[in-house]
Amino acid sequence: MFNWYTELGNMAHMSLNQYLQQVDSAWRNRDGKLLGEFLSFRHPHVVSSRLHIENPDSAVERVIDPPLDEIVAAHLRCVFSATNQEYVEAYRWQTQAMQAACKALQAQRDENWLLPMILSLCLDLRLLALSADNERSKRGQGPPRETLEKAADCLMSCFRICAADNRSSEEDTKRWGMLALVNQLFKVYFRINKLHLCRPLIRAIESTPLKDHFSLSQQVTYRYYVGRKAMFDSDYVQADEYLSFAFQRCHKQCARNKRLILIYLIPVKVLLGYMPSRRVLEKYDLLQLWDVVEAVKAGDIGRLNAAVQLHEAFFIKCGIYLLLEKLKIVTYRNLFKKVHLILNTHQIPVEAFVCALKCVSENGKQKPVSDPSNEYLGEVTADEVECIIANLIFEGKIKGYISRQHQKVVVSKSNAFPPLNSLN
Amino acid sequence: MGCILYTQRKSSEAASTSKVAEEKPLKPARRGKGKGKTEQATADVDVLFSKSANIKDLQEMLKKPAKTPEEKYRVLEARDKLMRMERGKQLKQGVGGRLHGTCPDMCPEKERYLRESQHQVHPYELKLTKEYSMNHTAAIKQYSRSSADQEEPLPHELRPSKVLVMAMNYMVLNIMDRSERKEENLRDWYFYVWDRTRAIRKDITQQQLCDMDSALLVEQCARFHIHCAEQLVGEDLSVFDEKINNENLTKCLQTLKHLYHDLAMKGEYCPNEAEFRGYIILMNLGDGNFMWEVQELRQEIQQSTPVRFAVQVYFALSSGNYVRFFNLVKSASYLNACLMHRYFNQVRTKALAAIARSYSFQSKVAQFPVSNLVNILNFESLEQGEMFCEHYGLELDPTRKFICLGRNALPPTNSVFPPTRAVNVIESKRKCTIGEVSFDICKN
Numbered sequence A: 001m002f003n004w005y006t007e008l009g010n011m012a013h014m015s016l017n018q019y020l021q022q023v024d025s026a027w028r029n030r031d032g033k034l035l036g037e038f039l040s041f042r043h044p045h046v047v048s049s050r051l052h053i054e055n056p057d058s059a060v061e062r063v064i065d066p067p068l069d070e071i072v073a074a075h076l077r078c079v080f081s082a083t084n085q086e087y088v089e090a091y092r093w094q095t096q097a098m099q100a101a102c103k104a105l106q107a108q109r110d111e112n113w114l115l116p117m118i119l120s121l122c123l124d125l126r127l128l129a130l131s132a133d134n135e136r137s138k139r140g141q142g143p144p145r146e147t148l149e150k151a152a153d154c155l156m157s158c159f160r161i162c163a164a165d166n167r168s169s170e171e172d173t174k175r176w177g178m179l180a181l182v183n184q185l186f187k188v189y190f191r192i193n194k195l196h197l198c199r200p201l202i203r204a205i206e207s208t209p210l211k212d213h214f215s216l217s218q219q220v221t222y223r224y225y226v227g228r229k230a231m232f233d234s235d236y237v238q239a240d241e242y243l244s245f246a247f248q249r250c251h252k253q254c255a256r257n258k259r260l261i262l263i264y265l266i267p268v269k270v271l272l273g274y275m276p277s278r279r280v281l282e283k284y285d286l287l288q289l290w291d292v293v294e295a296v297k298a299g300d301i302g303r304l305n306a307a308v309q310l311h312e313a314f315f316i317k318c319g320i321y322l323l324l325e326k327l328k329i330v331t332y333r334n335l336f337k338k339v340h341l342i343l344n345t346h347q348i349p350v351e352a353f354v355c356a357l358k359c360v361s362e363n364g365k366q367k368p369v370s371d372p373s374n375e376y377l378g379e380v381t382a383d384e385v386e387c388i389i390a391n392l393i394f395e396g397k398i399k400g401y402i403s404r405q406h407q408k409v410v411v412s413k414s415n416a417f418p419p420l421n422s423l424n
Numbered sequence B: 001m002g003c004i005l006y007t008q009r010k011s012s013e014a015a016s017t018s019k020v021a022e023e024k025p026l027k028p029a030r031r032g033k034g035k036g037k038t039e040q041a042t043a044d045v046d047v048l049f050s051k052s053a054n055i056k057d058l059q060e061m062l063k064k065p066a067k068t069p070e071e072k073y074r075v076l077e078a079r080d081k082l083m084r085m086e087r088g089k090q091l092k093q094g095v096g097g098r099l100h101g102t103c104p105d106m107c108p109e110k111e112r113y114l115r116e117s118q119h120q121v122h123p124y125e126l127k128l129t130k131e132y133s134m135n136h137t138a139a140i141k142q143y144s145r146s147s148a149d150q151e152e153p154l155p156h157e158l159r160p161s162k163v164l165v166m167a168m169n170y171m172v173l174n175i176m177d178r179s180e181r182k183e184e185n186l187r188d189w190y191f192y193v194w195d196r197t198r199a200i201r202k203d204i205t206q207q208q209l210c211d212m213d214s215a216l217l218v219e220q221c222a223r224f225h226i227h228c229a230e231q232l233v234g235e236d237l238s239v240f241d242e243k244i245n246n247e248n249l250t251k252c253l254q255t256l257k258h259l260y261h262d263l264a265m266k267g268e269y270c271p272n273e274a275e276f277r278g279y280i281i282l283m284n285l286g287d288g289n290f291m292w293e294v295q296e297l298r299q300e301i302q303q304s305t306p307v308r309f310a311v312q313v314y315f316a317l318s319s320g321n322y323v324r325f326f327n328l329v330k331s332a333s334y335l336n337a338c339l340m341h342r343y344f345n346q347v348r349t350k351a352l353a354a355i356a357r358s359y360s361f362q363s364k365v366a367q368f369p370v371s372n373l374v375n376i377l378n379f380e381s382l383e384q385g386e387m388f389c390e391h392y393g394l395e396l397d398p399t400r401k402f403i404c405l406g407r408n409a410l411p412p413t414n415s416v417f418p419p420t421r422a423v424n425v426i427e428s429k430r431k432c433t434i435g436e437v438s439f440d441i442c443k444n
Helices: A004-012 A016-028 A032-038 A057-063 A068-083 A087-107 A115-138 A146-163 A174-191 A195-206 A216-232 A236-249 A255-271 A278-283 A288-298 A301-310 A312-318 A321-343 A350-361 A382-394 B012-023 B037-049 B055-062 B069-092 B109-117 B161-174 B176-180 B186-206 B212-231 B242-265 B273-283 B291-295 B305-318 B322-331 B334-358 B370-376 B382-391 B434-439
Strands: A347-349 A400-403 A408-411 B366-369 B402-405
Touching: A016 A032, A016 A057, A016 A068, A032 A115, A057 A068, A068 A087, A068 A115, A087 A115, A087 A146, A115 A146, A115 A174, A146 A174, A146 A195, A174 A195, A174 A216, A195 A216, A216 A236, A216 A255, A236 A255, A255 A288, A255 A321, A278 A288, A288 A301, A288 A321, A301 A312, A301 A321, A301 A350, A312 A321, A312 B291, A321 A347, A321 A350, A321 A382, A321 B305, A347 A350, A350 A382, A350 A408, A382 A400, A382 B322, A382 B334, B055 B069, B069 B109, B161 B176, B161 B186, B161 B212, B161 B434, B176 B186, B176 B434, B186 B212, B186 B242, B212 B242, B212 B273, B212 B334, B212 B434, B242 B273, B273 B291, B273 B305, B273 B334, B291 B305, B305 B322, B305 B334, B322 B334, B322 B370, B334 B382, B366 B370, B370 B382, B370 B402
Parallel strands: none
Antiparallel strands: A347 A408, A400 A408, B366 B402
């Protein structure tokens, strides 16, 4: 039986010659996956001190033929720099390995077995760029995230090679590499906050016939990012669809990833009228959202404000702060529904809504004016309440109309507050 | 200032030759004898603009008497050529690096004579005499577009930050307020301030200046453009182009982001950063992810009143809460209100659609008082409110006191209601002159 630990031990003490021989044999066997491992930072060979050589070129050339020699030499130099924690330098070598690998990939017509190796190099390129940027910012150098932006260019040129390969048969096309590269690019674009650059990538994936045949893990990642993008573009129905797919198909052992997906999926769901259970939030350590959900259900604006304020830093960091504010619309709707049920009439004076809103606005406030922005907001007025109701009617969340002369909201006799999840 | 050459002490060869020119008494050029004047001029031009200009010819040129602006320009151009040759040698030897401007005037000397000789002097820079002559103390460096064939500027063509501050102060005190004069040509005014402030920004980037002064300068440029966004909206396209103004404002804000970042790396924090972070948000309310940038800021900026205010504006805008939006306009500072002005049409059209839908019942036509609408949506006047409704296809009743609302969706229009100034709503907030707004002397 294969003993992984023995293997790991062997690898970690591997000599240069052993390493090169094995790389060479993987190349000859056209084993892209194994090659990828031999060029990856997650593989134990990187800790072998016998591979930490400053000038590996001549040794590599003796064993390995072009074009692989250039890639392997650059990789070993990269490992050497990274081991010495010189990440700017390491990143430079990784780029060189990437460029040589791209050339090799492009040169191979009607073959795609090198893809796993390319993807492994891409992953490390991004991670090294992050480390390089850290190093640079510690030294106070240059604009932040400059390396990461450069890495995006490198990934992009690789993506172009894959996307342009439309002559080969479905089996041999390099297009199978597209989605993994797009995912890497998404990660960069979200990190440097250039979401508009995602659009052409999404278009490329959506239009390829391979779309639903990529590996499931890649599809999950892809839908997670596209879902988040849709969320920022206020397309909540699409966000729901993509994030739901990601959540349902994400491997159940990847609890951390499932949690990440839920951070966005839950607010989107609430906005569309679905409320999560406390159990789910507990399971995924997202109880910060529980107060929010409860406040929305109760129609309690004051409590919602307090809940958002309490975990403000967390929500801002996750990028859902603005979305949570939009839950106010749902909260207003729930509050007004309560007013309607209490008064038990379909002609409700605007004043009743004003009164209810004033009543809940004070809830949850610890100090009289804890939020400095409150100075701009002032008291809720009848005008503003009419405006909120006008919007709710306009969006179909309340069926009825406002009678201006009588200062009343006249709601439909049946189903005046249709369930939100029936609207989309 | 006159025509005394501004000499460069560092560059040995060029400096010594220009010294010679300086010492030469400026005699009037002899006329009538020998070569004609024009003939001589073309010969000079040949020397100046031929690629193979040799040092000797150029040095000869420095000795020529220079009386007219054109002649003075040629002498200075010859000097610059010589200096460039010298610099070329230095660059080959590997000497170089960041440019440090040394120009002591608001406008480099050579540019002044060039523009005077070519009759390209802006009215603000002319002497109030009958003949055409430049007021050299009032001239400010023009913006010149970067192009591939443009040579890298010499140190005396770039102004150090102290001089940039002087030029900006001069404009703030003497030029910016001119637009309030009745007879003023707004086109000239806007173009002048825009062009000269753009040149200031270019000098900052070319020298890679990174200090408090340059941050303050770019902030003043930005405030000017924010102010213009409201004051000049609705002017003819030949006077004011909203798009170009926005581009320039965006560029100012982008430069500021970089400056704030780089200064913070040095441990320096600009006192106005919060104000401008607020403006940056107000410019980008269409981007649902602007909080990402906010989240990267220091706590005190995130929590600052201007940033909080801008976020509130986003909430009002994105939820269609037109009442709150215009309440925020009412409580806004002058410049914040100017920035919010660009969203007026968007908020009002959305409001009109919601009102038309929600105040009407089945097929009955409901009436909504114009005065009420004008009040809620902060129109300048009843007339403006009426025009707006009619533009979007809502009819008024015969008394013109009510708008008639139907349940049907508003008829689609492709045309946007032409943006108009908001004198009562916004301009009235300005309690000081434009120069003071830009300089931020009076806090609104």
